[in-house]
Amino acid sequence: MKFNQFAKTAVATTSAVAFAVTMAAGAVSADDKKGKKEKCYGVVAKGMNDCASSTHSCAGQAQEDNHPEEWMYVPAGMCDRIAGSAKEPKKM
Numbered sequence: 021m022k023f024n025q026f027a028k029t030a031v032a033t034t035s036a037v038a039f040a041v042t043m044a045a046g047a048v049s050a051d052d053k054k055g056k057k058e059k060c061y062g063v064v065a066k067g068m069n070d071c072a073s074s075t076h077s078c079a080g081q082a083q084e085d086n087h088p089e090e091w092m093y094v095p096a097g098m099c100d101r102i103a104g105s106a107k108e109p110k111k112m
Contacts, residue, residue, distance in 0.1 A: 060099035061106045064090040073109075 059070075069082040073089040076082075082090045088110035099105045 056096035057093040058096050058099055058107065059091045060094045060102065061091045061109050062086055062088045063094075063099075063102050063105045064092050068092065 063086060064070075064082050066082055066085050067080055069079055069090040070092045071079050073082075073087070073091075075087075075089070086104060088106070091109070094102070099107055
Protein backbone atom coordinates (compact mmCIF):
# COMPACT_ATOMS: atom_id res chain seq x y z
CA MET A 21 0.00 0.00 0.00
CA LYS A 22 2.89 2.36 0.72
CA PHE A 23 4.29 1.79 -2.78
CA ASN A 24 0.97 2.82 -4.27
CA GLN A 25 0.95 6.10 -2.29
CA PHE A 26 4.61 6.68 -3.26
CA ALA A 27 3.79 6.12 -6.95
CA LYS A 28 0.87 8.58 -6.78
CA THR A 29 3.08 11.21 -5.17
CA ALA A 30 5.85 10.69 -7.73
CA VAL A 31 3.43 11.01 -10.65
CA ALA A 32 1.85 14.15 -9.19
CA THR A 33 5.25 15.77 -8.57
CA THR A 34 6.55 14.88 -12.01
CA SER A 35 3.40 16.25 -13.63
CA ALA A 36 3.66 19.50 -11.69
CA VAL A 37 7.31 19.97 -12.70
CA ALA A 38 6.56 19.17 -16.34
CA PHE A 39 3.69 21.67 -16.35
CA ALA A 40 5.90 24.39 -14.84
CA VAL A 41 8.64 23.80 -17.42
CA THR A 42 6.12 23.89 -20.26
CA MET A 43 4.64 27.15 -19.03
CA ALA A 44 8.10 28.72 -18.71
CA ALA A 45 8.97 27.69 -22.27
CA GLY A 46 5.71 29.18 -23.53
CA ALA A 47 6.48 32.48 -21.82
CA VAL A 48 9.89 32.66 -23.47
CA SER A 49 8.51 32.07 -26.96
CA ALA A 50 5.76 34.66 -26.36
CA ASP A 51 8.43 37.22 -25.43
CA ASP A 52 10.39 36.38 -28.58
CA LYS A 53 7.35 37.13 -30.73
CA LYS A 54 6.94 40.55 -29.09
CA GLY A 55 10.62 41.48 -29.56
CA LYS A 56 11.65 44.15 -32.04
CA LYS A 57 12.64 42.92 -35.49
CA GLU A 58 14.57 44.51 -38.35
CA LYS A 59 15.05 43.73 -42.02
CA CYS A 60 18.38 42.15 -42.86
CA TYR A 61 19.45 42.02 -46.52
CA GLY A 62 21.86 39.65 -48.21
CA VAL A 63 21.69 36.73 -45.76
CA VAL A 64 18.71 34.78 -47.06
CA ALA A 65 18.93 31.14 -48.13
CA LYS A 66 17.22 30.12 -51.37
CA GLY A 67 13.44 30.12 -50.86
CA MET A 68 13.58 31.55 -47.32
CA ASN A 69 12.97 35.28 -47.89
CA ASP A 70 10.26 37.14 -45.96
CA CYS A 71 8.82 39.32 -48.74
CA ALA A 72 9.08 40.61 -52.31
CA SER A 73 12.09 42.02 -54.14
CA SER A 74 12.63 43.41 -57.64
CA THR A 75 12.75 39.87 -59.10
CA HIS A 76 9.54 38.42 -57.57
CA SER A 77 6.45 39.44 -55.61
CA CYS A 78 6.15 37.04 -52.70
CA ALA A 79 7.81 35.48 -49.68
CA GLY A 80 9.64 32.20 -50.16
CA GLN A 81 10.62 32.85 -53.78
CA ALA A 82 14.31 33.76 -53.46
CA GLN A 83 16.14 32.15 -56.37
CA GLU A 84 19.65 32.04 -54.87
CA ASP A 85 21.44 32.18 -51.53
CA ASN A 86 22.62 35.55 -50.19
CA HIS A 87 21.11 37.66 -52.98
CA PRO A 88 21.75 41.34 -52.07
CA GLU A 89 18.08 42.36 -52.52
CA GLU A 90 16.51 39.49 -50.56
CA TRP A 91 15.73 40.10 -46.90
CA MET A 92 14.33 38.48 -43.81
CA TYR A 93 13.33 39.69 -40.36
CA VAL A 94 15.87 39.12 -37.59
CA PRO A 95 15.88 40.24 -33.94
CA ALA A 96 16.92 43.89 -33.58
CA GLY A 97 20.72 44.24 -33.50
CA MET A 98 21.38 40.81 -35.02
CA CYS A 99 21.90 42.04 -38.60
CA ASP A 100 25.02 43.99 -37.56
CA ARG A 101 26.60 40.75 -36.34
CA ILE A 102 26.00 38.64 -39.48
CA ALA A 103 28.84 38.61 -42.03
CA GLY A 104 27.79 39.94 -45.43
CA SER A 105 24.55 41.47 -44.19
CA ALA A 106 23.16 44.97 -44.65
CA LYS A 107 20.21 46.95 -43.31
CA GLU A 108 19.54 48.41 -46.76
CA PRO A 109 19.40 46.55 -50.10
CA LYS A 110 22.70 46.54 -51.98
CA LYS A 111 22.84 47.98 -55.49
CA MET A 112 23.20 45.37 -58.20
